[in-house]
Amino acid sequence: MENLIVGKAYVLGDNIDTDQIIPAEHLVYSTSDPEELKKYGHFALSSVPIDKAGLPEGGKLFISGDNYQSEYNIIIGGSNFGCGSSREHAPLALQVAGVKVVIAESYARIFYRNAVDGGFLIPYEGTEKLNDKIKTGDKIEVDLIDNKIKNLNSGKEYQLRPLGSVYDIVNSGGIFNYARQNKMI
Amino acid sequence: MGMTITEKILAKAAQRKNVVAGETVWLNVDILMTHDVCGPPTVAIWKKEFGEQAKVWDKQKLVIFPDHYIFTKNAHANRNVSVLRQFAADYNLPNYYDVGTERYKGVCHLALAEEGFNVPGTVLIGTDSHTCTSGAFGMFATGVGNTDAAFILGTGKIWEKIPESMKFTFNGTLPEYLTAKDLILHILGDITTDGATYRAMEFDGEAIEAMNMFERMTLTNMAIEAGGMNGIIAVDQVTRNYLNDIGVTGYEELYSDKDALYHSKFNYDVSKIEPTVAKPHSPDNRDTVKNVEGTALTKCYIGSCTGGKITDFQFAAKILFGQKVKVPTFIVPASTKVAKQLDVETINGITLKEIFVNAGCVIAESSCAACLGGPSDTIGRSVEGDVVISTTNRNFPGRMGSKNSQVYLASPLTVASSAVTGKITDPRKFL
Structure with a gap:
């Protein structure tokens, strides 16, 4: 696990469900073919209503043109991030698009498990609501040692909740690495 | 302190005498279910992680229902079904229900009930968020992603945090203008889409006792819409009769203790609920x-x-x-x-x-x-x-x-x- 992640924030509202993260019609692509995999990045967050895409103003597409990678690599969400279906394609799509970390008020259980066990991205919880304090495009520094983030535009710092019982799995890079390190498999 | 039905099932699956909400345990899985959308990536992860020697931990316990994208000309969707078909053939899997054959069943959650895979007291994990549907049979059932499913496919095990339980009691006789769907939508309005996140939703009361298994499945099905880890209804004569008719016997009936600890309890008078x-x-x-x-x-x-x-x-x-x-x-x-x-x-x-x-x-x-x-x-x-x-x-x-x-x-x-x-x-x- 890296100690510091620096990047641009993409801010979303509450209840970002997995149909918004990766619409069901795109779940047909292979997850093991490197070329097809790019489609998941290309369609990441493509069903977020345009007025809620990239808060506070909205109207900011996560992926532009034919790209499969986003200019944003840190997502700031609200409550119940990743609710809805169990599709692991959701954290996968965000990872393919270049997202390293999501910071939300809270997560739906399956998305959280998938992010951790699949080693796709780091799902942090804030200790306060952040999607009304950080703007899409703000430059953010995430400190994974001290569990805090700094908005480099405003200079403000915010504390994050430690990863707790899933830290070891996140640090291993997923459940399979964790199980191998602990001689479970 | 007593235990809830969910705690008892999870304790049994963790080979423990008791468990408490909030602790993380490793469970032995009784059934793993997957389908055409999540099955192919699950198999791909399993092959990659376990290598050429990858073994299905227990073929009898793996159930595969193609059901999501079946009647389509979409080549990628049809390829997913082909991947499952090949996987079932390569490993000689007994519980694969192929499209275009007499064995094709349709939607996995109902097919699990019809085919007798819903067994009270057991743990069923599926690569679909609505796997919680099976909880109507007094069992623990929940959805996971492909990586967790691939891990189970090779080991038969999964880690879970023991959930707190919320209890929803429906008193009275359901009027003819209401169905289970009205009741679960009513709950959702009260507790919202994250009101039960990481928790068990347990349903009981006269109105539930009077429901057939299919209506009960409508309730447990939408537990995930409140963020619930599982929905659950204890076994009664209605459950026994359904299982008896399809030849499922020898299961363990577990019930919440009177002094079990709940996160919260909700009581409803069904005569006051509107469509x-x-x-x-x-x-x-x-x-x-x-x-x-x-x-x-x-x-x-x-x-x-x-x-x-x-x-x-x-x-x-x-x-x-x-x-x-x-x-x-x-x-x-x-x-x-x-x-x-x-x-x-x-x-x-x-x-x-x-x-x-x-x-x-x-x-x-x-x-x-x-x-x-x-x-x-x-x-x-x-x-x-x-x-x-x-x-x-x-x-x-x-x-x-x-x-x-x-x-x-x-x-x-x-x-x-x-x-x-x-x-x-x-x-x-x-x-």
């Missing part, structure tokens, strides 16, 4: 049918694991008998068994199928179909500008197809009544 809808774009955006009555519709949809069971069509047929629909109305039996039952079940000597055909409905083949949008040629898929009322489980933006469509969720009685008028309509008008 209920969830307005766009969230299952917790609750309102009474009365308050939205008259909303003009472009499509009606009766189907899915939530609202495509035989009981859902019995409710709908009661309303549609001798009527004509005013807007395109789709009837999508969840399973092939339900599709056959439409030809057998009757009202006043007329089969349900005839009632639907005479009313002008479109009857589709069994699959998940437009509940989750699906490929562009999916029957009943919503298009730009659509206003749909549906018996399905989710109305997130774009869930049924176009993100520029609006979806209302409701009971089969309300959807059928609305189909007759072309506008959202209270079922009491027709009962």
Whole structure:
């Protein structure tokens, strides 16, 4: 696990469900073919209503043109991030698009498990609501040692909740690495 | 301190005497279920992680139902089914239910019940969020992603945090204008889409005891819509009779202790609940049918694991008998068994199928179909500008197809009544 992640924030509202993260019609692509995999990045967050895409103003597409990678690599969400279906394609799509970390008020259980066990991205919880304090495009520094983030535009710092019982799995890079390190498999 | 039914099942699966909410345990899994959307990536991860020597931990315990994208020309979707077919052939898997054969079942959650994989006291994990449906059989059932499923495929194990339990008690006799769907939409309005996150939702009370297994499955099915880890209803004579009819015996009945600790308890008098809808774009955006009555519709949809069971069509047929629909109305039996039952079940000597055909409905083949949008040629898929009322489980933006469509969720009685008028309509008008 890296100690510091620096990047641009993409801010979303509450209840970002997995149909918004990766619409069901795109779940047909292979997850093991490197070329097809790019489609998941290309369609990441493509069903977020345009007025809620990239808060506070909205109207900011996560992926532009034919790209499969986003200019944003840190997502700031609200409550119940990743609710809805169990599709692991959701954290996968965000990872393919270049997202390293999501910071939300809270997560739906399956998305959280998938992010951790699949080693796709780091799902942090804030200790306060952040999607009304950080703007899409703000430059953010995430400190994974001290569990805090700094908005480099405003200079403000915010504390994050430690990863707790899933830290070891996140640090291993997923459940399979964790199980191998602990001689479970 | 006593334990809840969920704690008891998880303690048993963790080979422990007792467990407490909040602790993390490793569980032995009794059944792993997957389907055409999540099965292929699960198999790919399993092969990559376990290598060429990858072994299925227990072939009898692996169940695969292609059901999501079945009747489509989409080449990628059809390739997914081919991947599953090859996997089943390569490993000689007994519980694969192939498309285009007599074995094809339709939607996994109903098929699990029909085929006898729902066994009280056991742990069932599926690569589908609505796996919680099986909890209606007094068992622990929950959804996971592909990595967790791949781990189970090789080891038979999964880690879980023991959930706190919430109890929902429904007192009184359900009036004829209400169904289980109204009750679960009512709960969602009260606790919202994250009101049960990481918790068990336990249902009981007179109104639940009086319900058949299919209606109970509608309740447990939508536990995930509140963020619930699982939904659960303890075994009673209704459960025993259903299982006995399909030859499932020798299971363990577990019950919550009287002094079990709950996160919260909710009590409802069903006589005070109104026919209920969830307005766009969230299952917790609750309102009474009365308050939205008259909303003009472009499509009606009766189907899915939530609202495509035989009981859902019995409710709908009661309303549609001798009527004509005013807007395109789709009837999508969840399973092939339900599709056959439409030809057998009757009202006043007329089969349900005839009632639907005479009313002008479109009857589709069994699959998940437009509940989750699906490929562009999916029957009943919503298009730009659509206003749909549906018996399905989710109305997130774009869930049924176009993100520029609006979806209302409701009971089969309300959807059928609305189909007759072309506008959202209270079922009491027709009962």
